[in-house]
Amino acid sequence: MTATRPPTSAAAPTTIASSALPPRVRRVLQSLFDHIATDFVAALNGMLVEFEQQLFKQAEQARSNHAQTQVFVDVRTLQKNRLELVPQYMFALEAELAAIRSARSSGEQPEVRLDYQTLTLVEDAAMDQEIVLREVARRHEQRGNAQILMLGQRFGVLACKPAYEAEALPLGPNRLSHLLKDAAACLELSIDAQLLLYRSFDHKVMLNYTEWANTVNQFLAREGILPGLAYMPRRVRNLEVVRPPRDEAGPGPRPMTGWQSQAGAHWATLTPEQLQAVAGALTGTPAGTGPTAAATPAATLETGATAAAATQDAAGSFEVLQKLLSIRRGGLQADALARAGEIDAIAADTGADSSGGAATGTTAGAAGDHAGGGGPHAGGHARRLLPTPDVLTTLQALQAAPLPVRTPDQPRRTVADLQQLMLSEVRAKHGPGAALASADSDTFELLDLLYNEIEREVQHDAPAADMLVRLQVPVVQAALRDRNFFLRAQHPARDLLNTVAESGATWLGDDDVDPHLVQRLHKAVETVVETYEGDEAVFEDANRDVQQHLQAAARKAELAERRQIEAARGKDRLEIAKQKAADTIESAMAEAKPQKFVQALLSQAWADVLTLTQLRNGESSTEWADQLQTTLEIIAATTSSQSASPELAGKIEKSLVQVGYHEDEAAAISRRLSSAEEDETTSRTELTARLKARARLGGQGEVKKKIAQPRTPQEQECYDYLRGLPFGTWFEFTRNQQGDVQRQRLSWFSPVTGNALFVNQRGQRVGEHSLDTLAHLMAKGQAQVVTEDRGRLIDRAWNATLNALRSLTGRSGEPAGDAA
Numbered sequence: 154m155t156a157t158r159p160p161t162s163a164a165a166p167t168t169i170a171s172s173a174l175p176p177r178v179r180r181v182l183q184s185l186f187d188h189i190a191t192d193f194v195a196a197l198n199g200m201l202v203e204f205e206q207q208l209f210k211q212a213e214q215a216r217s218n219h220a221q222t223q224v225f226v227d228v229r230t231l232q233k234n235r236l237e238l239v240p241q242y243m244f245a246l247e248a249e250l251a252a253i254r255s256a257r258s259s260g261e262q263p264e265v266r267l268d269y270q271t272l273t274l275v276e277d278a279a280m281d282q283e284i285v286l287r288e289v290a291r292r293h294e295q296r297g298n299a300q301i302l303m304l305g306q307r308f309g310v311l312a313c314k315p316a317y318e319a320e321a322l323p324l325g326p327n328r329l330s331h332l333l334k335d336a337a338a339c340l341e342l343s344i345d346a347q348l349l350l351y352r353s354f355d356h357k358v359m360l361n362y363t364e365w366a367n368t369v370n371q372f373l374a375r376e377g378i379l380p381g382l383a384y385m386p387r388r389v390r391n392l393e394v395v396r397p398p399r400d401e402a403g404p405g406p407r408p409m410t411g412w413q414s415q416a417g418a419h420w421a422t423l424t425p426e427q428l429q430a431v432a433g434a435l436t437g438t439p440a441g442t443g444p445t446a447a448a449t450p451a452a453t454l455e456t457g458a459t460a461a462a463a464t465q466d467a468a469g470s471f472e473v474l475q476k477l478l479s480i481r482r483g484g485l486q487a488d489a490l491a492r493a494g495e496i497d498a499i500a501a502d503t504g505a506d507s508s509g510g511a512a513t514g515t516t517a518g519a520a521g522d523h524a525g526g527g528g529p530h531a532g533g534h535a536r537r538l539l540p541t542p543d544v545l546t547t548l549q550a551l552q553a554a555p556l557p558v559r560t561p562d563q564p565r566r567t568v569a570d571l572q573q574l575m576l577s578e579v580r581a582k583h584g585p586g587a588a589l590a591s592a593d594s595d596t597f598e599l600l601d602l603l604y605n606e607i608e609r610e611v612q613h614d615a616p617a618a619d620m621l622v623r624l625q626v627p628v629v630q631a632a633l634r635d636r637n638f639f640l641r642a643q644h645p646a647r648d649l650l651n652t653v654a655e656s657g658a659t660w661l662g663d664d665d666v667d668p669h670l671v672q673r674l675h676k677a678v679e680t681v682v683e684t685y686e687g688d689e690a691v692f693e694d695a696n697r698d699v700q701q702h703l704q705a706a707a708r709k710a711e712l713a714e715r716r717q718i719e720a721a722r723g724k725d726r727l728e729i730a731k732q733k734a735a736d737t738i739e740s741a742m743a744e745a746k747p748q749k750f751v752q753a754l755l756s757q758a759w760a761d762v763l764t765l766t767q768l769r770n771g772e773s774s775t776e777w778a779d780q781l782q783t784t785l786e787i788i789a790a791t792t793s794s795q796s797a798s799p800e801l802a803g804k805i806e807k808s809l810v811q812v813g814y815h816e817d818e819a820a821a822i823s824r825r826l827s828s829a830e831e832d833e834t835t836s837r838t839e840l841t842a843r844l845k846a847r848a849r850l851g852g853q854g855e856v857k858k859k860i861a862q863p864r865t866p867q868e869q870e871c872y873d874y875l876r877g878l879p880f881g882t883w884f885e886f887t888r889n890q891q892g893d894v895q896r897q898r899l900s901w902f903s904p905v906t907g908n909a910l911f912v913n914q915r916g917q918r919v920g921e922h923s924l925d926t927l928a929h930l931m932a933k934g935q936a937q938v939v940t941e942d943r944g945r946l947i948d949r950a951w952n953a954t955l956n957a958l959r960s961l962t963g964r965s966g967e968p969a970g971d972a973a
Contacts, residue, residue: 167244167247167248167251168247168248168251169182169183169186169247169250169251170183171251172251172252173254174251174253174254178311181311181373181376181378182250182251182253182311184372184376185250185369185372185373185376186246186247186250188372189324189369190243192365193242193243193246193358194239194243196357196358197238197239197242197358198239199357200350200353200354200356200357200358201231201235201238201239203353203356203357204231204349204350204353205228205231205232205235207349207353208224208227208228208231208346208349209228211224211349212224212225212228223343223345224346226343227342227343227345227346230340230341230342231340231342231346234339234340234341235340237339237340238336238337238339238340241335241336241339242332242333242336245332245335245336246329246332249323249328249332250323250324253308253311253312253323254312254313254314281344281348282334282344282347282348282351284712284715284716285348285351285352286327286330286331286334286351287327288715289326289330289351289352289354289355289359290319290320290325290326290327290330291326292326292355293326293359293362293363294319294325294326294327296362296363297326297362297363297366300363300366300367300370301319301322301325301326301366302316303370303379303382304317304322304324304325304366304369304370304373305317305318305319305322305325306379306382307370307373307374307378307379307382308322308323308324310378310379311378324366324369326359326362329358329359330351330354330359333350333351333354333358334347334351337350370382406940406941407940407941408878408879408882408883408938408939408940408941409882409883409939409940409941410879410880410881410882410883411881412703412706412707412710412711412914470637470639470640471592471595471636471637471639471640474595474599474639474958475591475592475595477955477958478595478598478599478958480958481957481958537583537584537586537587537588538588538589538590539579539583539587539588539589539590539593540590541590541592541593541633543579543583544575544579544589544593544633545630545633545634545687547575547578547579548575548626548629548630548633549630549686550578551571551574551575551578551626552626552627552630552682552685553682553683556622556623565608565618565619565622566622566625567601567604567605568597568600568601568604568625568629569597569601571597571625571626571629572589572594572597572601576588576589592636593633596629596632596633596636597629599632599639599954600628600629600632602954602957602958603639603947603950603951603954604621604625606949606950606951606953606954606957607621607650607654607946607947607950608621609950609953610654610658610659610660610946610949610950611654611657611658611659611946612657612658612659612661615656615657615666616656616657616671616674616675617653617654617655617656617657617658617671617674618657620653620674620675620678621650621653621654623678623679623682624649624650624653624678624681624682626682627646627681627682627685627692628646628650630685630687631644631646631685631689631692632646634687635689639951644689645689645690645692645693645696646689646692647947648692648696649677649678649681649692649695649696649699650947651945651946651947652674652696652699652700652703653674653678654946654947654950655945655946656670656671656674658946659893659894660885660894660895660896661895661896661914662895662913662919665913665914665915667706667914667915669702669706670699670702670703670706673698673699673702674699676698677695677696677698677699678695680694680695681695706915709915709916710912710914710915710916711916712916713912713915713916713917714898714900714912714916717900717910717912717916717917717918718900718901718910720918721900721901721908721910721921722901722903724908725903725905725906725908726768727764727768728906728908729905729906730763730764730765730767730768731760731764733763733764733767733772734760734761734763734764734767735756735760737763737781737784738755738756738759738760738763738784741784741785741787741788742755742788745788745789745792746792747788747791747792747829748791748829750825750837750841751791751825751826753841753844754822754825754826754844755784755787755826757844758809758812758814758822758844759784759787759805759826761812762780762808762809762811762812763780763784765811765812766780780808783801783804783805783808786798786801787801787805787826787827790826790827790828790829791825791826791827791828791829792829793829794829798827798828799827801827802823802824802826802827802828803823805819805822805823805826805827806819806820806822806823809822809823818840818843821840822840825840862925864925864928865932867932868925868928868929868931868932869928871927871928871931871932872924872925872928874931875902875924875927875928875931876904876924878899878938880899880900880901880902881898881899881900882898882899882938882939883896883897883898883899883938883939884896884897884898884899884911884927884936884937884938884939885936885937885939886930886935886936887934887935887936896913896914896939897911897912897913897919897920898911898912898913898914899911900912902924906923907923907924907925908921908923909921909922909923909924909927
């Protein structure tokens with residue numbers, strides 16, 4: 154290691170031995186540095202090895218010759234300068250420990266005189282670096298919170314100062330990460346390679362930070378630095394739980410905060426017991442009776458009772474769904490016959506062919522006779538029930554066939570159309586009397602209802618609509634092979650169906666559609682159609698590739714969201730500073746008010762000065778105290794008959810120039826604010842015109858806020874609920890009178906100003922609302938929180954399907970009917 158120490162100021166010692174620390178503190182820090190140096194050197198060398206491997210991997214996967222060339226340039230630069238990184242990092246780490254009693258080590262920024270005439274925007278590269286480093290530090294600060302708190306206490310003792318915050322702790326994740334940033338300058342890497350280096354640092358050096366911090370705490374305790382220190386987290390019992398509005402009957406589901414909706418622990422929260430209760434309420438049969446209840450005790454007497462009971466429960470649940478279909482079918486039959494006025498005439502005609510009745514919506518048998526299962530004869534031919542394997546064989550042949558060409562004005566194929574097509578193929582082979590068994594026909598009918606509800610929430614012209622049609626045959630096959638398709642929580646076919654549907658959901662805006670996701674989905678659907686022959690792994694593999702793309706998109710969206718949050722926080726700080734400046738001026742004029750024109754100058758030009766001082770230095774700084782004193786002097790000078798003060802005018806002019814006023818404008822305003830006498834050199838009209846023509850500090854994107862109106866009790870309830878929501882909660886906003894909604898993510902809100910930032914699926918800013926406006930929209934029903942149980946499109950469609958099954962009974966409002 155031949156690297157030399159980086160140049161530092163004389164005020165900051167570069168070694169512990171040369172620092173002006175008390176002997177015992179110097180001895181403890183030197184022992185600590187020697188104790189951790191070996192671990193750091195080994196970890197940093199391992200990081201460089203992994204980093205070089207990652208660069209070669211990037212070069213192999215580069216999409217263009219230019220990108221590959223840039224990566225190889227970084228590799229050569231790394232091989233040339235890699236021996237300098239570890240010494241530079243260790244020099245910086247030792248200097249960090251040696252300077253714990255300097256002003257900068259406590260987290261205070263050194264006083265730097267900036268040339269405000271040459272200020273520029275922050276480069277994107279610098280922002281990307283800060284975001285990655287901040288994310289690395291934040292993650293490890295959360296994991297090792299207890300150890301970091303105790304390290305902060307112990308280093309506070311060594312520094313003879315209050316306990317360190319996590320950001321300023323010399324051995325904290327934040328400082329360790331930024332030391333790497335400074336040391337890595339010797340490698341002369343591109344920005345992309347630097348970001349990759351930071352991630353390698355996270356994986357290799359910071360991997361076991363919590364355990365390492367614990368060893369440092371133990372070392373300091375053995376050295377007598379707070380040896381009895383223990384961390385006891387304070388657990389505050391929340392006595393008042395804020396519940397969602399209009400949900401006082403129970404705790405309610407949790408808001409959805411993930412970038413992708415997740416499947417719940419069960420299918421749309423409807424368990425087999427709840428399905429049995431619904432069926433009992435609709436049919437008048439008490440829960441626990443009927444064939445399902447009678448079969449359960451018998452099953453438990455067999456060997457292998459657990460597996461048998463699970464199979465019986467699944468079959469029983471499907472039987473309940475069949476019972477609901479039978480009730481619905483009977484209601485549809487009665488309504489159709491009543492409208493036709495032919496009940497008596499048709500009652501005797503029970504031999505009509507009702508195959509596919511679920512598709513046509515008419516039946517001629519009893520309530521139990523339905524699609525594919527008419528009376529003993531169908532159309533005069535002997536009725537022959539098809540076994541399920543024959544149905545699957547016919548569907549397999551249809552799966553390989555291409556979809557017929559459809560004109561834009563033609564409706565897409567439904568599951569009911571598919572059922573009729575399959576029956577026509579079967580009857581061509583097995584005779585006109587071929588019909589579906591009851592369970593198979595009910596499966597078709599349930600899927601037809603489910604598909605209809607899904608299509609209601611998918612945009613008609615979206616690519617997802619055609620892909621859903623393409624998936625019909627594989628999904629029907631999966632449901633026929635596994636009757637528990639409708640109840641199983643993590644069925645692979647259902648997961649892929651949901652992913653495809655959500656890619657074209659009606660709640661997506663024009664900017665939310667991801668063309669790369671559409672390509673992945675199209676490939677996944679075609680893979681399923683070409684290869685599925687009954688193996689669920691086909692659905693799993695196809696969906697896994699799509700989920701990997703969604704996870705990568707979620708990471709990009711999260712990064713974009715962080716940038717929007719940083720911008721919103723800066724805007725919020727500006728608004729708070731403006732309000733503080735206005736309050737300060739108003740308080741200063743409480744006893745004596747100057748002329749109206751002087752008040753206008755104070756509320757505009759001088760308010761900008763106070764705002765900038767508040768943003769740069771804060772309320773506890775000497776600069777803010779000086780400006781407060783200057784404000785009082787301005788009020789005194791403009792409300793008394795004393796002569797003008799050149800010293801006061803000079804301070805005012807200097808402050809105005811820093812805000813951005815031209816020298817002549819600043820001089821004219823300072824003469825007005827430093828004396829009660831009229832300024833003969835500049836007229837009021839001219840100065841007023843100049844002030845109106847120039848933009849105020851932070852006024853480019855300023856939106857005039859509406860005066861807050863008193864909240865109604867319902868709006869107050871919504872407001873209190875909103876303040877308790879976690880960041881990342883998804884909302885659905887009603888866009889038009891037709892009830893179309895759009896999803897937006899509540900990324901952040903200010904508890905001080907109430908400003909709330911909303912982004913779309915890609916992390917792009919789509920709007921801002923105040924919490925008052927949001928509470929008003931919620932109270933009117935124009936905005937609602939998306940909860941986890943209704944986050945997935947397919948869950949919403951299934952709930953709507955169950956409601957459709959219950960709607961004809963007239964008892965959907967009973968408690969048993971609300972299980973879904």
